[in-house]
Amino acid sequence: MPSSPPPAPPDALRAAAVALLNLTGLGLGYLLVRRWIPLAACLAATAVLLLVALPADADGVPGSALVVYSVFLLLAALHGASVGLRTRLVWPGQRPVALALGVVLLAVPVGGALWYDSAHKEAVERALLDRLAAADERVDAAGRKDFATAKSAYQDALAVYRDLAVHHSGSRAAGQVPDRMRTYYTTVAAAYGHKDYCTAVEPLKYLRTVPNSMPRDQLGTLTHWPDDRLATSLYQCGAGGLADGEGDWVPQFGELLDTFPDSGQAAKVVPAVDAAEKKAAKAVSGKDPCGAVKQLEALNTQILQLSNGTSAEADGLVKVAGRADRSGDAGKYTCGVKQYEDGDYAQAQATMQQFVTDSPHDRNRDRARKISIGAEVAQTLPAAGKKLPTMASGGGISVTVRNDSPDEITVLYTGPVTGSFTLGACGSCEAYSFASSLLPGWEPCGDSGKNYPQRTISLPPGTTYFVHKPKNDSTASPGSDTAKLRYGYIYTECAYTTQSLGSSSY
Structure with missing residues (x-):
């Protein structure tokens, strides 16, 4: 007896049936022609694919795995067609029935692919919704911090919203972005809602830049939402600093007039400044x-x-x-x-x-x-400052002031009458030493041979305070005198210079 049945006559219909049954991924074509090892290989390949693909997630099946599996099925179909061309089927005996069965069973991988595609899309939707929720949480957390600290978190959340709106426009998550943007704007501008206008300026300026990166159809009326609020904040912040008289309010008013020159807030600037001046x-x-x-x-x-x-x-x-x-x-x-x-x-x-x-x-x-x-x-005679000088002038008491110093001097006096005058230098006079001023009989302005520069003024009775100092020497100590003037007397004041250890005084 021969070791195996003789080959069957070539049959293309049978070969097609085996190929179709192998394309199901279950190796059924090999089952009908009794090829157990290829059958096991088909089942193993399908099992590996299912392990890789399930459960369906947003990442889907790696493209390389799909390519390898597709090539494997194609080779299995070609090999099955080659085997089925001369090998009789175990069951069913009729070839048309086997062919029809192969066509029907192709619905299994096709249906599985469709189911997997639906599951993958749902997984993607869930992943996008998770990204949306994470961005929402980031915005909520940032709202509890000052804007400078939270700005990067706001920018990260905005990048997520933009990606959903632009690259996943048909998703459920993208459909929720417009509502999220309204929350985003109110959170960033929370300081304005609390009437903390100076703090609100920078967040509102930031919100005016959002339309540069976010599609305008996602913003709607939010595109110009910050404008009036920023103008109000700039005005209120500047007006507050102006009213307090503290800080520099010019930058706020300047930015308001430059950015919103036709706004109602800008029209209030001049009246506010005018009121502050008054x-x-x-x-x-x-x-x-x-x-x-x-x-x-x-x-x-x-x-x-x-x-x-x-x-x-x-x-x-x-x-x-x-x-x-x-x-x-x-x-x-x-x-x-x-x-x-x-x-x-x-x-x-x-x-x-x-x-x-x-x-x-x-x-x-x-x-x-x-x-x-x-x-x-x-400053020299503090008692002179007890009364504020008046515009009074003249008087009935003569007071002569002489200059016994080599410097031009200024004479100041105050009391019932206040005034000043200058006396020229005494050309033949010299500064006295401190020791000579202590000698018995020493008297300045007492040399009858000298022509002392002098001036006589008329003053009323009362206490008059005199100070005389060199006109061109700010380092010298000024001289002073307190004179209690009475009628019936003629008074003389003498200005002179004493020197001691390199310094001079009058």
């Missing part, structure tokens, strides 16, 4: 005139700085700046009086001298000059 000018008559003057000076500088960066409001701002400058100059007189009354004589002198220089036509200019003289005298 308030400071009124405060000159209050308890702190010097503080009001400083504020007016600062306002003048700040308003001019603001007007340089604008065009629409420049004229109005320049007018307010000019008024602040004039109010500040006029207020220096009141400030100097307050400093004098508080005993700050050096500062009072400087303030009144500045007032005299800056306000040549002010009605208080002449008295300011006298107060400046009185303040300078009071």
Whole structure:
């Protein structure tokens, strides 16, 4: 007997049936022709594919695995067709039935592929929804931090929203992005909702950049949502600093006028600055005139700085700046009086001298000059500052002041009358040594052979305080005298210089 049945006559229909049954991935074609090893190989390959593919996730089956499995099925079909061409089928005996069975069983891999595709899409949807939820959590957590710290988290979340909207536009997650963007905007701009306007400026400026990276159809009305809020924040922040008189409010108003020049908030800038100037000018008559003057000076500088960066409001701002400058100059007189009354004589002198220089036509200019003289005298003789100098002049008592020094001197006096004058240097005079001033009988201005420069003034009775100092030597100590003047006497003041250890005094 032969070792195996003789080959069957070639049959293309049988070969096609075996090939189709092998394409199911179950090796059924090999089963019908009794090829057990290829059958096991087909089953093993399908099992490996199922282990790799299941459960379905967002990553899907690796492309290399699908290519290898597809090539394997094609080889199994070709090999099965070759075997089935001359090998009789175990079952079913009729070839058309086997062919029909192969066609029907192809529904198994096709249906499995369709089911897997659906499961994979659902897995992708779930993964996208998870990404959306993670971005939402990041936004929520960032909302509990200050904007500078949370900005990077906001940017990361925005990148996720953009990726979902642009690269997964048909997904359920992408459909929720517009709602998430509304939450995103309100979270970033939370400081505005709390009326913390200065803090709200930077977040709102950031939100104005979002349309540069996010499709506008995902934003809708949010595209211009930050504009009015930013304009309000810039105005309120600047107005708060202006009202407090602290900080630099110019950047906020400047940005408002540059960015939103036609807004209602921009129209409020000049009235706000005008009100601040009027308030400071009124405060000159209050308890702190010097503080009001400083504020007016600062306002003048700040308003001019603001007007340089604008065009629409420049004229109005320049007018307010000019008024602040004039109010500040006029207020220096009141400030100097307050400093004098508080005993700050050096500062009072400087303030009144500045007032005299800056306000040549002010009605208080002449008295300011006298107060400046009185303040300078009071720095040497503090008792001279007990009364504020007046505009009184003249008197019935003659006082002659002589200069017994080699320097030109300035004589200052205050009391019932305040004034000053200059005496020329005594050409034949020299500075006295400190030791000579201690000798018995020493008397300055007592040399009848010298022609001392002198000047006689008329003063009323009362205490007058004299100070004389060299006009061109700021290092020398000034001389001083307190004279109690009475009618019936003629008084003489003598200015002289003494030197000791390299220093001189008058």
